[in-house]
Amino acid sequence: MTSPSARSRLDKALAAIGDPYGEGARACLTVYRDEAIAAADAADARARQGISLGALDGAIVTIKDLFDVAGEVTRAGSKVLAEEGKIAHADAPVVRRLRAAGAVIVGKTNMTEFAFSGVGANPHYGTPANPADRSRVPGGSTSGGAVAVADGMCEITIGSDTGGSTRIPAALCGIVGYKPSKQRISTEGAFPLSQTHDSIGPMAMTVADCARADAVIAGEAAWTLEPAPLAGLRIGVAQGMPLDALDDTVGKRFPQALDALEKAGARLTHETLPLLDAMNAVHRRGGIVPAEGYAVHRERIARAKDGIDPMIATRIERAAKISSADYIAMREERAALVAAMDARLADIDVLALPATAIAAPTIAEMLDPETFGKKNAMLLRNTSIGNFFDLCAVSLPIPGSGLPCGLMLMTRNGHDRRLFRIAAAVERLFS
Structure with a gap:
């Protein structure tokens, strides 16, 4: 039996995103419909000629709203950042690697504002509802990505993880979430929260899909995933x-x-x-992530606090009390x-x-x-x-x-x- 084409799988993903009774409007903040169709058709044309760009060729992928895409404003789940209107001049390296590998990027997914909570709530763009119980949160901060995977809007999603932002929504939504060794995957072009703790990783329905996506975004050669023996582990x-x-x-x-x-x-x-x-x-001294998050956002908080999720603004503001001496000591x-x-x-x-x-x-x-x-x-x-x-x-x-x-x-x-x-x-x- 031949496997379904990239175009047929994309059509199903687009149908799930567009379902008026589903979570597409809250899970996917940007939908690249025309670009994704072109990419899926190109992947199918390569497949017919026996050509492959690698393990993700034709895979249906979403990316978190904090990744730079050339010509777009990087919102990071924030209306304030959207209004600031800073245009990305180039794709983030992770996005470039996905495109080069033939991945079909179908959309940008919703997230906790500034990636600064594990809950996954977003008062600006709506909170994507948990696939297991629509009255519950999906977990965050990669909230929309987890819902997109679980609800069939994509096969793989790429998120960030500063304190659990791929693993928390994966756990709460019943999928697999991976946090890599930080240094393996470039965070360039990903809107920052903490330069010390930010990392980038995949979520998917299976470990194998996470592993193949991880290799691509890390710029590593594809490899064969063989389960390790459990006996004696x-x-x-x-x-x-x-x-x-x-x-x-x-x-x-x-x-x-x-x-x-x-x-x-x-x-x-x-x-x-x-x-x-x-x-x-x-952490009792204030913590490294809050201190670095405050450094990123202190001017924004002073200028536009009323436009920021109060649950997030309050957490950021607390870090104003952390001294530079304490920050250096915490790093050491x-x-x-x-x-x-x-x-x-x-x-x-x-x-x-x-x-x-x-x-x-x-x-x-x-x-x-x-x-x-x-x-x-x-x-x-x-x-x-x-x-x-x-x-x-x-x-x-x-x-x-x-x-x-x-x-x-x-x-x-x-x-x-x-x-x-x-x-x-x-x-x-x-x-």
Whole structure:
């Protein structure tokens, strides 16, 4: 049987985006209909001639609203940035690599304003509703991308991840989300939040699709993804804070996932991690991400605060109190902790923990600032560990009834291909 053409798959994606009863208007802020049709037809013409540009040739892809596209304003989910009207003069390197690989870019996806929350709410362009329960948030900040994948508007989406922005929405929407080792993928042309923590990664329905997209946007050669053996795999289960206050959904399904891994022959160990306490000590001084986010937006906050989501503006403003001396000290402390965590993980293959402590909250809940703050912190708590310690990490859907939740696997910086192989094996076990 021949596989469906790029054009036929694009037509289905465009139909999903255009469905008046669906989430297309909230998930996709820009739709490149004509350009995508031309790209899909070109991919099919190459296929008929036996020519391929690589693993993503003809793949239907969306990109987060913070990536530069030549000739367009980069909004980053913000009406204020849209009104500023700064035109991108070139595609971001990630976008150029996608085009060169033959990917069919069908749209730009909605996001938390400035990528500064894990909830995924956006009062300016609408909050894309969670595919598992339309009364709930999708997670963020790559909210529209996760909904686009889960609802069939694309096959792969490219997002950013500063504290969990690919893995949180993946966990809440029941798909796969990947955060690479930061240095592998250029953040040039991606509207910044934190120069220290920003990274760029894919989300998709499968680990294999994430792996092939990851190789393309990293500028690496294609490779064959073979699942790693689970028997004998050393999995460290993070104890303490990552397991605190899990809700009923995550608290039930995470142990079930661990039980399945152990039955498959993996060697599970309970890992206490005092380094997490040291990380929290840095956060109590204000944190690196808020300080860097404030540096990006302080003039904008002073000039146009009323046009910014108040949940986001409040978080940015808090960082005004962080001194330059504290910021420098936090950077230095983090560098030492990154090295210490790398050494700590040397004797295990992956660290396992729930991607998020809670399943998706309701959209209505997020209208209350106090509830928003608490739920946002619970969504970001575990995923942000990977960014702080400069690890690579993946969220995989844990099977079971009810709302989606994710198993997060993390390992040392630079071990991305090994992590993909382990993730593929776990995905196969869960299927």
